[in-house]
Amino acid sequence: MAKHHVVTTVNGDPVEFLCESGETLLDVLRNQLNMTGTKEGCSTGDCGACSVTVDGRLVCSCLMLGVEAAGKKIGTIEGLASGDKLHPLQQKFLEHAALQCGVCTPGVLVAAKALLEKHPDPTETEVRYWLAGNLCRCTGYDKIIRAVMDAAKDMRSGRHAG
Amino acid sequence: MRYAAPETIEKACHLLASEQGLARVLAGGTDLLVQIKTDVLDPVLVVDIKHIAEVRSITNDAKGWHIGAAVTGAELKEHAALRAAWPGVVEAANLIGSTQVQGRATMGGNLCNGSPAADSVPALIAAGAMALIAGPNGRRELPVEDVMTGVRKLALTKGEIITGFRLPARPKHGGDAYLRFIPRTEMDIAVVGCGVALAIDDKGVCTAARMSLGAVAARPLLVADAANALVGTKVDASALDKLAAAASAACRPIDDKRGTKDFRIKVAGVLARRTAQFALDRAHGKTTQTH
Numbered sequence: 001m002a003k004h005h006v007v008t009t010v011n012g013d014p015v016e017f018l019c020e021s022g023e024t025l026l027d028v029l030r031n032q033l034n035m036t037g038t039k040e041g042c043s044t045g046d047c048g049a050c051s052v053t054v055d056g057r058l059v060c061s062c063l064m065l066g067v068e069a070a071g072k073k074i075g076t077i078e079g080l081a082s083g084d085k086l087h088p089l090q091q092k093f094l095e096h097a098a099l100q101c102g103v104c105t106p107g108v109l110v111a112a113k114a115l116l117e118k119h120p121d122p123t124e125t126e127v128r129y130w131l132a133g134n135l136c137r138c139t140g141y142d143k144i145i146r147a148v149m150d151a152a153k154d155m156r157s158g159r160h161a162g
Numbered sequence: 163m164r165y166a167a168p169e170t171i172e173k174a175c176h177l178l179a180s181e182q183g184l185a186r187v188l189a190g191g192t193d194l195l196v197q198i199k200t201d202v203l204d205p206v207l208v209v210d211i212k213h214i215a216e217v218r219s220i221t222n223d224a225k226g227w228h229i230g231a232a233v234t235g236a237e238l239k240e241h242a243a244l245r246a247a248w249p250g251v252v253e254a255a256n257l258i259g260s261t262q263v264q265g266r267a268t269m270g271g272n273l274c275n276g277s278p279a280a281d282s283v284p285a286l287i288a289a290g291a292m293a294l295i296a297g298p299n300g301r302r303e304l305p306v307e308d309v310m311t312g313v314r315k316l317a318l319t320k321g322e323i324i325t326g327f328r329l330p331a332r333p334k335h336g337g338d339a340y341l342r343f344i345p346r347t348e349m350d351i352a353v354v355g356c357g358v359a360l361a362i363d364d365k366g367v368c369t370a371a372r373m374s375l376g377a378v379a380a381r382p383l384l385v386a387d388a389a390n391a392l393v394g395t396k397v398d399a400s401a402l403d404k405l406a407a408a409a410s411a412a413c414r415p416i417d418d419k420r421g422t423k424d425f426r427i428k429v430a431g432v433l434a435r436r437t438a439q440f441a442l443d444r445a446h447g448k449t450t451q452t453h
């Protein structure tokens with residue numbers, strides 16, 4: 001069976017890859033494009049560790065085929081920092097110690113960024129519901145929520161230009 | 163497995179109809195890809211319908227709404243006019259999964275996956291939605307309550323796909339709602355789900371009502387007896403009692419880890435009453451939030 005030749009955009013860069021029909025976008029990102037920031041927790045849509053954006057929309061990359069990425073704009077955790085400069089969310093996660101093992105963290109960050117782009121001023125309840133599909137076995141969530149709220153506040157006041 | 167992404171309905175139906183082996187529609191993939199991953203299904207062909215414009219759009223005119231089968235939950239929620247007209251349908255679709263799942267999950271997939279607990283289905287049934295079907299032999303329509311015939315069983319024949327749903331215009335004083343009972347507040351499967359749509363006249367008397375229950379039988383049920391208990395009343399306490407009793411009486415549930423038969427039967431009545439109250443408040447013009 002011939003592989004699909006897929007032309008797409010990842011974090012603003014044009015990318016091409018070959019994939020089998022059954023390969024998920026998560027498989028392609030990790031195994032072919034060596035973008036291992038996106039994590040695999042469950043591979044059944046339950047944990048959110050594989051969260052990416054597709055044309056700005058938050059999705060689980062384990063529940064999307066690689067071939068479906070053709071012509072889309074994919075956003076992954078690798079696109080958050082600009083060079084050495086961390087994204088405000090990443091900075092706040094460090095300051096609040098909002099991660100332990102870190103397996104859920106890329107997914108949480110990508111999901112939180114998607115939220116703040118839509119709603120720069122969310123309530124705590126909104127943050128909790130938005131992130132309900134991002135499971136964390138370590139932190140107990142409170143620090144994650146506090147870090148997101150704090151980053152949102154800084155980003156609104158423009159204290160972080162990047 | 164082969165993957166195809168046709169740009170017309172006709173092509174999609176032809177591909178599905180002419181495949182000898184197991185062929186499946188791919189909409190959001192939030193059921194299908196899980197089933198492939200866990201070896202529940204092993205299709206030789208998946209036909210991605212998301213490149214077909216007709217199944218991706220929401221339109222409306224004086225007669226009502228057309229919602230493409232592959233419109234995602236997130237897109238439904240962002241459609242302010244649809245949300246105002248059929249808040250129960252949009253909210254039900256938005257109970258499906260997480261934000262991530264919402265970005266992909268569709269009402270066509272929710273219905274065609276054939277789960278008795280599918281959240282958007284009782285809301286569509288209550289709203290009086292018609293499923294628009296295309297197949298190798300042309301087009302037809304079925305009331306949504308007639309599409310699922312049992313657990314994972316559909317009234318669709320080989321090569322047929324659902325292209326969309328047709329909903330009536332919201333009645334002048336109309337309201338709808340969908341509530342479900344789950345043991346937590348997010349990310350769980352309905353133990354019981356209930357959709358109610360009703361209309362009242364200028365004096366507040368109920369002129370029409372439809373109600374549907376999910377997760378209490380092998381498929382979502384249209385419960386005409388329950389809805390009829392509201393018609394001709396002001397949806398007062400005694401009408402709601404009759405509705406609740408009819409809802410419980412209609413249940414043919416299973417025992418499982420989420421709830422026993424007795425529990426489901428009881429909850430169906432309680433939920434029916436609450437859902438009808440939300441629908442009534444909306445018919446009276448109140449903007450209420452169910453979730």
Ligand SMILES: Cc1cc2nc3c(=O)[nH]c(=O)nc-3n(C[C@H](O)[C@H](O)[C@H](O)COP(=O)(O)OP(=O)(O)OC[C@H]3O[C@@H](n4cnc5c(N)ncnc54)[C@H](O)[C@@H]3O)c2cc1C
Nearest residue numbers: 045187189190191192193194259268270271272274281324
């Ligand atoms: C983490 C998680 C949580 C979930 N939570 C819920 C929940 O709370 N409530 C709930 O109801 N569901 C839930 N689901 C199940 C699933 O998300 C929904 O059923 C969803 O609506 C399926 O839509 P889809 O577009 O992803 O379908 P797909 O996976 O693309 O398709 C599902 C099935 O329907 C067929 N199909 C799809 N579209 C059509 C069409 N137009 N015509 C004919 N056949 C078609 C496919 O071939 C497949 O067999 C959850 C899933 C996950 C992964």
Ligand code: FES
Nearest residue numbers: 041042043048062
């Ligand atoms: S790996 Fe995709 S949701 Fe868990």
Ligand code: FES
Nearest residue numbers: 100104136137138
């Ligand atoms: S930090 Fe370990 S899973 Fe979240």
